Amino acid sequence: LVTITRLIFTVGKTEQWKAPILPELDIDNISHKLHDDPETIQMASRDYGHLTHEFPLAVFRPSSIDDIVTLIKSSYNSFAPFDIAARGQGHSTHGQAMARDGIVVDMASLRKQRNGVAISVSKDPLMGHYADVGGEQLWIDVLHATLEYGLAPVSWTDYLYLTVGGTLSNAGISGQSFRYGPQISNVHEMDVITGKGEFVTCSSQKNLELFHAVLGGLGQFGVIARARIALEPAPKRVKWVRLLYSDFSAFTKDQERLISINGRKQKNALDFLEGMLLMNQGPINNWRSSFFPLSDHPRIASLITEHSILYCLEVAKYYDEQTELNVDKEIEVLLQGLAYIPGFNYEKNVSYVEFLNRVRSGELKLQSQGLWEVPHPWLNLFIPKSQILDFNSGVFKDIVLKRNISSGPVLVYPMNRNKWDDRMSASIPDEDVFYTVGFLHSSGFDTWKAYDAQNREILEFCRDAGIMVKQYLPNHSTQEDWTNHFGAKWMKFLERKHQFDPRMILSPGQKIFHKKL
Numbered sequence: 001l002v003t004i005t006r007l008i009f010t011v012g013k014t015e016q017w018k019a020p021i022l023p024e025l026d027i028d029n030i031s032h033k034l035h036d037d038p039e040t041i042q043m044a045s046r047d048y049g050h051l052t053h054e055f056p057l058a059v060f061r062p063s064s065i066d067d068i069v070t071l072i073k074s075s076y077n078s079f080a081p082f083d084i085a086a087r088g089q090g091h092s093t094h095g096q097a098m099a100r101d102g103i104v105v106d107m108a109s110l111r112k113q114r115n116g117v118a119i120s121v122s123k124d125p126l127m128g129h130y131a132d133v134g135g136e137q138l139w140i141d142v143l144h145a146t147l148e149y150g151l152a153p154v155s156w157t158d159y160l161y162l163t164v165g166g167t168l169s170n171a172g173i174s175g176q177s178f179r180y181g182p183q184i185s186n187v188h189e190m191d192v193i194t195g196k197g198e199f200v201t202c203s204s205q206k207n208l209e210l211f212h213a214v215l216g217g218l219g220q221f222g223v224i225a226r227a228r229i230a231l232e233p234a235p236k237r238v239k240w241v242r243l244l245y246s247d248f249s250a251f252t253k254d255q256e257r258l259i260s261i262n263g264r265k266q267k268n269a270l271d272f273l274e275g276m277l278l279m280n281q282g283p284i285n286n287w288r289s290s291f292f293p294l295s296d297h298p299r300i301a302s303l304i305t306e307h308s309i310l311y312c313l314e315v316a317k318y319y320d321e322q323t324e325l326n327v328d329k330e331i332e333v334l335l336q337g338l339a340y341i342p343g344f345n346y347e348k349n350v351s352y353v354e355f356l357n358r359v360r361s362g363e364l365k366l367q368s369q370g371l372w373e374v375p376h377p378w379l380n381l382f383i384p385k386s387q388i389l390d391f392n393s394g395v396f397k398d399i400v401l402k403r404n405i406s407s408g409p410v411l412v413y414p415m416n417r418n419k420w421d422d423r424m425s426a427s428i429p430d431e432d433v434f435y436t437v438g439f440l441h442s443s444g445f446d447t448w449k450a451y452d453a454q455n456r457e458i459l460e461f462c463r464d465a466g467i468m469v470k471q472y473l474p475n476h477s478t479q480e481d482w483t484n485h486f487g488a489k490w491m492k493f494l495e496r497k498h499q500f501d502p503r504m505i506l507s508p509g510q511k512i513f514h515k516k517l
């Protein structure tokens with residue numbers, strides 16, 4: 001490949017430089033799968049965040065897992081190894097799936113090649129039900145394929161057009177996590193191509209160090225080629241309830257009470273629990289879901305004006321033909337004694353697929369208005385339960401209200417630590433219960449800096465106030481920040497990197513390690 005002059009820029013700053021020459025791939029039969037036409041390079045230098053742009057030398061479009069093995073081996077064995085990043089859907093917000101001067105592996109092209117053959121469902125009487133799923137597959141396709149057998153995974157993300165490999169590299173969280181754990185807690189086995197180009201099958205019985213490293217491992221240890229996902233009988237329908245609170249302490253107390261009933265087999269447990277803020281800065285219904293009837297918007301709006309912030313508790317209980325008769329009673333019992341504002345409870349009854357895929361209609365609407373492909377200066381945090389009230393008064397009630405910039409959805413909901421496996425790479429607070437808070441901002445191309453400044457102010461406030469936050473979908477750039485992020489797990493993370501990707505080839509866009517020449 002020839003030397004290519006490229007532009008690299010972060011929003012607001014443009015700089016020109018000469019990219020180095022890509023080392024010749026020694027394996028002739030995959031060279032033609034490298035693409036460096038401007039359109040393809042542009043695609044790989046963008047993500048959902050639209051904040052960072054890193055230009056790769058080329059994009060690799062594999063037709064098979066063997067192609068990825070060959071590519072990684074050829075870098076690993078090279079005198080001058082080149083960076084390689086798997087790109088799922090590029091739904092990261094800070095360039096995590098990019099590879100400056102390296103090769104981006106476009107997992108979507110593998111998905112197209114393996115259309116219909118990379119999701120297989122097994123009903124195993126001994127092992128339980130599971131699906132073997134290509135790492136490049138989308139969760140929406142996993143849902144549809146498993147439902148054909150009356151089965152489904154138990155742990156989800158709010159949005160299903162994400163790849164299996166991408167969410168397992170982070171954790172994969174949603175309202176089911178308090179009961180079933182994150183998606184990484186529901187994987188039996190994986191095939192992984194390590195940074196040495198070795199194809200390894202791993203599980204908690206076999207090659208367990210790699211298994212634990214990869215789950216929540218930010219793409220640092222290998223490319224997930226296949227994951228075996230636990231399945232359970234799928235429900236048919238969902239009772240979905242929202243309750244409004246003006247008092248944060250009552251809201252979190254009720255959330256914590258509800259997630260304390262969390263046994264996987266416990267019939268009286270909820271199936272889903274989340275929460276969000278309602279403020280004057282944003283619409284009452286947003287792209288994540290339109291729920292409140294239009295006729296109620298005026299009275300909700302006047303309550304927001306009175307209190308500045310309302311807190312919306314969101315719960316769901318699944319049911320099918322067998323459990324239909326009991327579901328109303330079960331919800332009634334669960335919600336008894338909760339301290340929401342009387343008269344501000346809302347209910348919907350929807351199909352299971354409609355519930356899981358609830359964000360899609362909002363996405364399509366925004367796409368049609370040209371408002372999906374815009375900057376997303378997101379900040380996602382994990383916060384220990386003991387400090388969530390301080391977070392509310394310092395961040396929601398102070399920084400967010402004072403700055404008064406129009407806001408995207410702000411999510412707040414708790415999870416149970418015992419549903420996570422501490423041997424995995426994902427880094428979470430050291431308390432039995434911790435909250436996730438997601439500031440899911442959308443902004444204009446010229447207004448994203450105000451959100452970025454707010455995000456920085458929030459992080460600085462937490463640091464100064466001693467609130468022990470961890471970033472989810474982390475965005476750090478210094479060694480010190482990464483060391484703090486992983487805390488007691490950092491040395492393990494380093495050891496695993498040296499073991500599985502010793503030449504520091506994989507997922508450079510996370511900005512954790514720099515390639516060793």
Ligand code: FAD
Nearest residue numbers: 088089090091092135157158159163165166172173219224
């Ligand atoms: P990418 O962004 O393409 O990749 C993410 C990282 O994983 C990169 O470092 C990449 O190199 C690496 N990677 C990708 N594929 C593989 C693979 N096969 N093997 C190894 N490494 C790989 N997250 C949640 O947990 N819960 C949510 O509810 C949720 N909702 C979201 C809603 C929206 C609208 C969006 C845009 C994102 C949401 N996310 C959520 C975040 C999402 O989990 C991350 O963006 C995640 O990275 C998955 O996106 P992706 O599949 O496009 O991966």
